[in-house]
Amino acid sequence: MKQPKAVPVPCQETDPEIFFTDVNGLSSIYTINTAKSLCQSCPITQQCLDLALSFGDVWGIWGGKTRLERRKIAKQRGITLSKYYANNKGINNE
Numbered sequence: 001m002k003q004p005k006a007v008p009v010p011c012q013e014t015d016p017e018i019f020f021t022d023v024n025g026l027s028s029i030y031t032i033n034t035a036k037s038l039c040q041s042c043p044i045t046q047q048c049l050d051l052a053l054s055f056g057d058v059w060g061i062w063g064g065k066t067r068l069e070r071r072k073i074a075k076q077r078g079i080t081l082s083k084y085y086a087n088n089k090g091i092n093n094e
Contacts, residue, residue, distance in 0.1 A: 010038035011048075020060040032066060039064030049073070056082025 011019055018038070021031045039045050039061065049063020053074055059067060074081050 007043050009042050009044055011042070014038060019062075032061065035061035036064050053077070053079055053081070 018031060019035045021028070039048070042048070042064075045063050047063075049065060049070070052058050052062030052065075052070055057067065057071065062070065065073065071081065
């Protein structure tokens with residue numbers, strides 16, 4: 001049986017630092033916009049966003065959304081996010 005051909009996704013073909021660049025909790029607007037623009041052309045953006053929401057309050061750009069944008073989406077969907085999130089110092093409790 002033939003395996004389905006994998007569809008390339010931008011985050012697998014790009015330096016991951018673009019999606020996870022953070023300096024003391026602040027990412028540059030340029031970096032955020034670069035990551036988001038890559039997500040716009042991705043065929044699995046919605047699945048990525050849903051995965052991030054299932055993980056909880058994770059750091060980085062997932063599904064074309066920042067952590068704060070995902071918090072708003074979670075609130076709209078009635079999802080309670082974990083208070084744990086990853087940052088450049090490891091796992092912290094917020």
